[in-house]
Amino acid sequence: MGRRPLRIANASGFYGDRLGALREMLTGGPLDVLTGDYLAELTMLILGRDRLKDPGLGYAKTFLRQLEDCLGLAHEKGVRIVTNAGGLNPAALAAAVRELAAKAGVPVTVAHVEGDDLMPYEEGALTANAYLGGAGITACLRAGADVVVTGRVTDAALVSGPAAWWFDWGPEEYDRLAGAVVAGHVLECGTQATGGNYSFFTAHDVRRPGFPLAEISADGTAVITKHPGTGGAVTPGTVTAQLLYETQGARYLGPDVTARLDTVRLEPDGEDRVRISGTVGEPPPATLKVGVTRIGGWRNEVVFVLTGLDVEAKAALVREQLAGPLAGVASVRWTLARTDHEDAATEETASALLRLVVRDASPDRVGRALTSAAIELALGSYPGFHVTSPPGPAQPYGVFASATVPAGRVPHTAVLPDGARLPVPAPPAAPGTPPTRTVLPAPPAPTAPAPGAPTTRAPLGLVAGARSGDKGGDANIGVWTEDDAAWPWLRATLTTERLQALLPETAVLPVTRHELPNLRALNFTVPGLLGDGVAAGHRFDPQAKALGEWLRARHLDVPTHLLPTAPDPVDPSATPEGLRS
Numbered sequence: 347m348g349r350r351p352l353r354i355a356n357a358s359g360f361y362g363d364r365l366g367a368l369r370e371m372l373t374g375g376p377l378d379v380l381t382g383d384y385l386a387e388l389t390m391l392i393l394g395r396d397r398l399k400d401p402g403l404g405y406a407k408t409f410l411r412q413l414e415d416c417l418g419l420a421h422e423k424g425v426r427i428v429t430n431a432g433g434l435n436p437a438a439l440a441a442a443v444r445e446l447a448a449k450a451g452v453p454v455t456v457a458h459v460e461g462d463d464l465m466p467y468e469e470g471a472l473t474a475n476a477y478l479g480g481a482g483i484t485a486c487l488r489a490g491a492d493v494v495v496t497g498r499v500t501d502a503a504l505v506s507g508p509a510a511w512w513f514d515w516g517p518e519e520y521d522r523l524a525g526a527v528v529a530g531h532v533l534e535c536g537t538q539a540t541g542g543n544y545s546f547f548t549a550h551d552v553r554r555p556g557f558p559l560a561e562i563s564a565d566g567t568a569v570i571t572k573h574p575g576t577g578g579a580v581t582p583g584t585v586t587a588q589l590l591y592e593t594q595g596a597r598y599l600g601p602d603v604t605a606r607l608d609t610v611r612l613e614p615d616g617e618d619r620v621r622i623s624g625t626v627g628e629p630p631p632a633t634l635k636v637g638v639t640r641i642g643g644w645r646n647e648v649v650f651v652l653t654g655l656d657v658e659a660k661a662a663l664v665r666e667q668l669a670g671p672l673a674g675v676a677s678v679r680w681t682l683a684r685t686d687h688e689d690a691a692t693e694e695t696a697s698a699l700l701r702l703v704v705r706d707a708s709p710d711r712v713g714r715a716l717t718s719a720a721i722e723l724a725l726g727s728y729p730g731f732h733v734t735s736p737p738g739p740a741q742p743y744g745v746f747a748s749a750t751v752p753a754g755r756v757p758h759t760a761v762l763p764d765g766a767r768l769p770v771p772a773p774p775a776a777p778g779t780p781p782t783r784t785v786l787p788a789p790p791a792p793t794a795p796a797p798g799a800p801t802t803r804a805p806l807g808l809v810a811g812a813r814s815g816d817k818g819g820d821a822n823i824g825v826w827t828e829d830d831a832a833w834p835w836l837r838a839t840l841t842t843e844r845l846q847a848l849l850p851e852t853a854v855l856p857v858t859r860h861e862l863p864n865l866r867a868l869n870f871t872v873p874g875l876l877g878d879g880v881a882a883g884h885r886f887d888p889q890a891k892a893l894g895e896w897l898r899a900r901h902l903d904v905p906t907h908l909l910p911t912a913p914d915p916v917d918p919s920a921t922p923e924g925l926r927s
Contacts, residue, residue, distance in 0.1 A: 351569075352512040354505055354529075355559035358382035358429075359536030361389045361406050367536070367557050368412040372419050374573030377559065378512070380420065381504040382409060382429040383534050387818060388880045390498070391639040391744040393433040394472040404434030405495075410442055417443075418452045421492065428483055428504050432495040434473060436460050437761070440495045455763035457486035459496040461756055461770075464636060472641060472744070476634045476756045479601030480507025482770045485760035487511035489768075498637065500600055505530030505560065513564045517602070517773040524605035524627025525566025527598065531605075532570050532588045532622070533558050538813075539570060539588045540578035543891075545811035545898060546828070550579040567623040569615050580618040583811060583828050586865050590824020592815040594871045595860045597628070599635075601753065602773055604628040611864050624864070630773055633750035637818075642745035642882055643676070644709040648720045649734040650700040657686060657698045660728035664700060667727060671719040675712060677705040681886065699734075703883065709740040744881030746818045800906045806848070807898025809908050810836055814894035821875040821890035823897060826867035832908045833866040839902070845870055848900040849893070 355377050357367040361384045364370075371380055384406040397404035409431035420427055432439040440458035447454050459482035467474030475498035484507045486494040499507075509515070509526035517523075532539050537555035541547060556576020561569040570585050572578065589610065596608040604627065611624040652660045661682050672678050683699045690696035702720070704712045717737030724731050753772035760768040806825075809832045814823040825840060827833045846853045852872050860869045875893075877884025887893065 349513060349564060351561040351563045352379065352509055353377050353559060353561055354379040354381065354508055354533070356381050356383065356533040356536050356557050357412075358384055358409075359534065359538065360384065360386055361392070361408065363536055364557075365408065365412060368416045369419065370576070371557055371559075371573070372416055372423060372425060374556070374576060377423070377425050379426045379428055379508045381508075381533065382412075382427070382431060383501050383504060383536075384409060384429065384431040385433060385498060385501075387637060387639070387746045387816075388744070389433070390473050390475065390637060391746070391881045394639055397434050398472075402435070402438055405436070405439040405442075406431035406433055409439070410446060413443060413446060414450075417447060417454065417493075418450060421452050421454050426487060426492055426494070426508070428487075428494045428496075428508055430496045430499055430501075430504060432458060432497045434463060434475070434497065436495045436497045440493075440761070443493055443495065454492040455490055456493045456495065457489060457491035457763045458494065458761050459483060459486065459499065459759070460761060461758040462498040464751070464756070467636075467638060470640045471638050473639045474636060476636050476751060477601060478634070478756070478758050479503050479630070479773065480505075480510060481517065481602065481773065482758055482760040483507025484510045485768050485770060486762060489760075489762040489764075491763050501534035502527045502530030502600065503602070505533055505562075506602060509562050512562075520603050520627030520629065521625065522564070522566035522627070523603040525568060525622070525625040526562055527600055527603060527605045527627075528589070528607070528610055528622055528625050529560040529562055529568035529570065531593075531598070532585055533560055535588060535591060537578060538591065539584055540572050540576075540580055541584050542578065543813070544584055544587055545807065545813070545895070546583060552578050554578075566625060566627075567621065569619050569621050571619045580620055582612045582614060582620055583826075585612055585620045585622070586826050586867060587811060587813040587824070589865065590822075590826065590862075590867055590869055591813050592817055592822060593824070593869060594817060594820070594822055595858075595869070596862065599631055601630055601634055603630055608862050608864065610862075630753075632753060634753050634756055636749045636751050638747045638749060639881070640745050640747075641742050642878055643705055643707045643743060644712050644740040645703065645705045645743045645883060646712040646717055646738065646740045647701060647703045648717055648737070650702070650720075651697050651730075651732050651734060652700055652728065653686070653693060653697040653730045656728075657682075657684065661698075661700045663728050664723070667723055668702070668720060671716055672704065675704050675706050675716070679703045683886075701886075705743065713740040714738070743883060744879070746879030746881060748818050801903040802906045802909060803901050804904045804909055805899050805901055806840075806904070807895070808910060809904055810840075810898065812894030812898050814890045814892070814897075816876055816880060816889040818879045819874055819876045819884075821872040821893055823870045823872065823890075823894050824867055825870070825894070825897065826865055830866065833863075835905055835908060836866075836868065837861065837863075840868055842870070844902075845897070848902070849897055851875065
């Protein structure tokens with residue numbers, strides 16, 4: 347008889363997530379492993395600056411605050427904790443956890459994973475970290491660790507590593523590993539899998555979504571769910587949205603396995619339960635991704651408020667008045683957001699925002715002298731002159747870039763609870779004998795609606811959901827339909843060219859479209875949209891979080907029969923007295 351499914355949950359999707367989530371997950375129901383994901387591209391830059399100030403730092407300090415409250419509870423319940431909160435200094439965080447445990451009298455064993463830090467890397471680099479897989483975590487758990495701290499592993503490795511330990515999978519059990527990686531990808535962003543940031547959020551109570559958990563079976567299939575009584579919802583739609591988040595094609599490359607997202611199948615498995623099956627795994631690439639951050643220079647910004655009439659002329663006047671002070675600045679970017687409304691009932695809704703962002707290698711050229719020049723216009727510029735905040739000094743901005751390095755050159759190491767250092771070999775990058783598996787055939791290509799069918803001009807979001815995100819300077823937009831009826835139309839209509847027409851900012855970029863028919867989904871990658879990444883603040887929405895919602899708000903001709911039926915009008919006589927106007 348095989349081992350029972352692993353119950354593994356998430357309690358953090360980013361550095362700054364809900365502080366009480368660790369306790370919520372430990373008290374909400376039975377678990378075997380609890381994970382926490384604290385790292386992102388911006389986080390590495392933040393931790394890098396921490397490490398500059400104090401070489402003993404470089405880890406997510408909030409994790410220790412959570413553990414002070416919950417370490418004894420986790421030990422009492424027999425729950426292992428696996429986290430990448432170690433950031434740039436997993437050894438220091440592991441030592442701090444041991445110290446905390448000793449003070450609290452909690453007899454836990456602690457291990458950590460290192461080797462991802464490739465500094466010194468190149469001139470100007472602040473951090474350089476390879477994305478490790480889950481094998482180091484597996485080794486630590488096999489050695490009896492109750493708490494495993496890592497540095498930069500892939501987010502999904504926090505789940506695939508424990509799953510390989512639980513079921514004693516080998517490195518070439520690609521389908522099983524791929525199934526766990528997909529489950530890990532769903533869990534990694536916390537409440538995004540349970541209704542958070544969900545296109546169809548009005549269908550559920552998402553005021554305080556519970557954090558997700560997965561029940562992973564020995565064959566790699568998984569059920570995504572949450573603790574009973576917690577908020578939010580787990581549906582095929584919420585899981586689809588997270589599956590599409592920050593992915594760049596049908597092959598989801600990882601250091602342990604390549605997961606084929608075009609083979610993933612979802613089906614309801616009861617209330618707040620979605621089964622994931624069919625995932626096919628392939629050998630991993632021979633290289634590891636390396637994330638590199640550096641200080642890119644200095645930036646500053648001023649936001650002018652333009653109220654009432656002649657908005658365009660007011661904006662032109664400010665730009666002309668500041669042309670002299672801006673003449674020597676390396677990068678000057680003006681954007682005018684027409685948030686104003688005609689004949690507006692409030693001053694705020696009668697106002698537009700003119701944003702000036704400047705960047706330069708010298709803090710002096712974009713410092714107080716420049717912002718003060720803007721403020722000096724206060725009594726001699728457009729009528730109604732004011733800005734959203736007082737002038738400030740220049741601030742450093744970061745740049746993120748990715749590279750690759752041969753996996754065999756990265757010293758992936760598991761530091762076991764007894765201090766022994768166990769080298770973790772790179773997984774085989776060429777297939778051995780693949781495990782026996784049944785691959786379900788892909789559904790037949792849908793047929794587009796017949797030309798001439800009645801259409802209505804309407805927002806795309808009435809028939810499709812979307813989720814978008816960032817990978818360095820690139821963005822992705824996943825778009826899906828909730829039912830089979832709309833998928834043929836979406837597939838035929840939302841071409842790369844149509845997307846670029848709907849989102850003009852993408853028109854000059856080499857957009858690529860990928861089809862995921864099992865999910866009734868399309869995934870678009872948009873290279874270069876975000877410049878040098880989130881820390882550079884290149885764009886109004888620097889992580890492309892709302893790019894998908896902008897797409898959903900764009901209008902096009904939608905077959906009328908696909909649009910939701912308008913609700914019946916409310917009978918005024920049936921309206922409760924207290925709600926009548």
